[in-house]
Amino acid sequence: MLSHNAIQAPSTRIHPDVPVTRHTATQLVPPAFAPSQPHQVILYASNAEIYGQGERATALYQVEFGAVRVYRLLSDGRRQISAFHVAGEVFGFEADGHHHFFAEAICNSAIRIFRQPLGADIARGILPIALKALIRAQEHLLVIGRQNAAERVAAFLLDQLERQGGLPQVELAMSRTDIGDYLGLTIETVSRVFSKFREKGYIRLQGVRTVELIKPEALRALCV
Amino acid sequence: MLSHNAIQAPSTRIHPDVPVTRHTATQLVPPAFAPSQPHQVILYASNAEIYGQGERATALYQVEFGAVRVYRLLSDGRRQISAFHVAGEVFGFEADGHHHFFAEAICNSAIRIFRQPLGADIARGILPIALKALIRAQEHLLVIGRQNAAERVAAFLLDQLERQGGLPQVELAMSRTDIGDYLGLTIETVSRVFSKFREKGYIRLQGVRTVELIKPEALRALCV
């Protein structure tokens, strides 16, 4: 369906940028806490890796500010972003002591890292968060599995709207490539749908990363 | 992408069977335990609903025998199955006290139901299970978002193989429709891929629900 003749050199079309840049997590400032403390805040530069697939999972992560993408790769470079995370959100749950995904900062971001092992009380505290993540992922399955391009982009925009507290001026932290890889579309298709929404008067684009949702109800009607 | 002109009467093409059959959970035998007991086992007939979207979520469920599908519907009838569950597996986690999905028995099945509220110790016990479900869902996102029809079906068959302990004779509990709705494909496409795999000698079909995986390595090569 997507990138079929993907045997082609991954570098040509498929995310030449993705990250070869492992462990370049540019630590803009020293940790705010000593390692012996229960948590520390680390700053990551744009596109810096926070953790990688296969690494031992020893910590939980919380976005202080900025944004994070969590994704997985196929061996030919196809990428699926399973979630974006913004300020306040917790991510990095893993089941068997190993990360199954990559996490990267989308823009310059501060991440609070909790390294301590999880006690029963903490387990109780993070269970609701994990369950929310589970429901989000399963709802996203419906979007990707059963909705067309316009419906997917509409769902994405409305999700962004909600996350930014409902004010119609939506600031996108992520590129078109990220959006495409989140929605299971190509950047061209994402771009075309944006243009179509603009022509229909559903949205207004002020710069490429600022979307004003003029008719959110029209977008909502698409998501049924 | 799928079912676009879905404004058509949902009954024609889109799962006329789906459920309408709410709460028909045919209780083939009386509960094995009295209601005051911490859990009970209930038998569900094929296609009986175990719980429905919007219901208050008060319990956890474990498959004793049989198989379960968990899914979500769009208003026009498009369906996305987010997970299948077989003997031993636990499902029915919900975050805010309400079910966000439907659960149905695929075939005659026995489900153990735990109705008691979750204490800290239980929360600790089910956290790993919930996290595993989360990882499964996110991995499934990659399959649906970034793999083509053949790759999806291959991933599905290998998953079934693994779940049945690795013996190459795989018994499918679910219909082609279920498989399609799980993989984000139509039944026709699923059927065509099965035929292609048969022609290539990857699988042998003994009856429509029994698949012998002759060359699992060929299927694995597809999933990269």
Added chain:
DNA sequence: CGTAATGTTGACAAGGGTCAAGCTTAGTGG
């Protein structure tokens, strides 16, 4: 200000959806 990265648009192709017909299997009743 020049260059590279990112985004947009168009032309074209193909994977997979839709529609339709035929085939299999399972269930039912005579």
Added chain:
DNA sequence: CCACTAAGCTTGACCCTTGTCAACATTACG
């Protein structure tokens, strides 16, 4: 026990949405 029927599955023809390729525009950055 077998014939009939319905549900489920397969296959083919056709076409639409979206991917691919390519050129161009815009924005960001040094």
